[in-house]
Structures are given as C-alpha cells and as structure tokens.
Amino acid sequence: MLFIRKKRIFVIEIDAVSILTIGEIPTFKNETYCAKPISFAQMKTLVIDASPQTPKIHFDAITGVMEIRGRSIPDQADEFWLPILNWFEGYLLHPLANTVVKIDLEYFNISSSKRILFLLYKLNELSEAGKEVHVEWYYRQSDEDMYEVGQDYAYMVKVPFIFKEYIDPDIAIAI
Numbered sequence: 558m559l560f561i562r563k564k565r566i567f568v569i570e571i572d573a574v575s576i577l578t579i580g581e582i583p584t585f586k587n588e589t590y591c592a593k594p595i596s597f598a599q600m601k602t603l604v605i606d607a608s609p610q611t612p613k614i615h616f617d618a619i620t621g622v623m624e625i626r627g628r629s630i631p632d633q634a635d636e637f638w639l640p641i642l643n644w645f646e647g648y649l650l651h652p653l654a655n656t657v658v659k660i661d662l663e664y665f666n667i668s669s670s671k672r673i674l675f676l677l678y679k680l681n682e683l684s685e686a687g688k689e690v691h692v693e694w695y696y697r698q699s700d701e702d703m704y705e706v707g708q709d710y711a712y713m714v715k716v717p718f719i720f721k722e723y724i725d726p727d728i729a730i731a732i
C-alpha cells in the first residue's frame with residue numbers, strides 16, 4: 558500500500574499478521590520523484606487523502622478500481638500527480654482483466670487537466686492489450702460544464718465512458 562503524506566511517499570505491505578514498512582521514496586528540491594523500483598506486491602493500493610486543493614485518490618490494484626474524487630487545484634501539479642501516474646505505470650505492468658476509473662471532480666485547473674488526460678491516455682494501452690476498461694464520469698445535475706469536459710475527454714481517448722449524473726445532497730434547492 559502506498560500512502561502519501563506531506564510530500565513523502567511510504568510503501569507499506571500489509572498482511573494478516575503485521576504491518577511492515579518497506580521504504581520511502583525520496584523527493585528533491587526540484588520536485589522530481591525518484592523512481593525507486595516498487596514491486597507489484599508492494600503497490601496493492603494507493604491512497605491519498607483529499608485536501609482543500611487536491612482530490613481523494615484511491616487506486617486499488619486488487620479490484621482494478623481507481624477513484625479520483627473532489628477538487629484538483631494544486632499549486633504544484635507535478636508534485637501531486639507524478640506519484641499517481643508512476644503508480645499507474647506500475648499497475649500497467651500487471652493489470653487486471655477489468656479496470657474501472659471513477660472520476661468525480663467538482664473542479665480542476667488546467668495543470669490537473671493535463672495530468673488527468675495523460676492518465677486517460679494510459680487506459681488506451683490497457684484496451685489495446687485486450688483488457689476491459691471503462692471510465693465512470695460522475696457529474697452534478699447542475700454542472701453542465703463538468704459533463705461537457707467528460708464528453709471532451711471521451712472523444713479524445715479510445716475507452717468507453719459511462720456518464721453518471723447525481724444530485725448533490727449538500728445543496729439545498731429553494732422552491
């Protein structure tokens with residue numbers, strides 16, 4: 558399992574008996590992440606908690622479900638997205654037969670948009686390798702812009718998109 562906290566990435570393997578810290582991937586002042594080899598057994602799950610500027614990330618190599626939820630407006634997009642993209646590159650080496658990417662973003666900036674598109678392009682590789690893959694794009698009923706962004710992404714990549722509209726329960730509707 559990978560946990561990212563305050564610019565540090567910890568690789569943790571969890572079994573029924575114990576929790577063993579495998580190692581830390583160092584970062585440098587130029588915000589480039591060191592590519593320390595991580596075996597598939599060590600990268601079962603990538604979890605990053607949401608913040609006011611970054612989405613919750615929950616990528617699970619055991620189930621093949623990758624979730625991105627929240628808002629993505631980090632000041633340093635590479636610092637946030639590179640570990641995610643690196644983890645996904647590792648997943649591509651041993652993908653499951655079925656992969657689902659669930660995206661539910663309320664807002665994202667142009668820097669994040671580029672990284673999300675890069676991730677979606679990587680899904681083409683899975684599809685071309687004969688794997689089943691699709692994207693579930695969630696959007697609020699009142700957010701036509703986010704729906705259209707999903708349509709644009711769907712047009713740019715070769716994997717199926719399923720659009721799922723919902724009503725945000727936190728928003729009161731005045732009658």
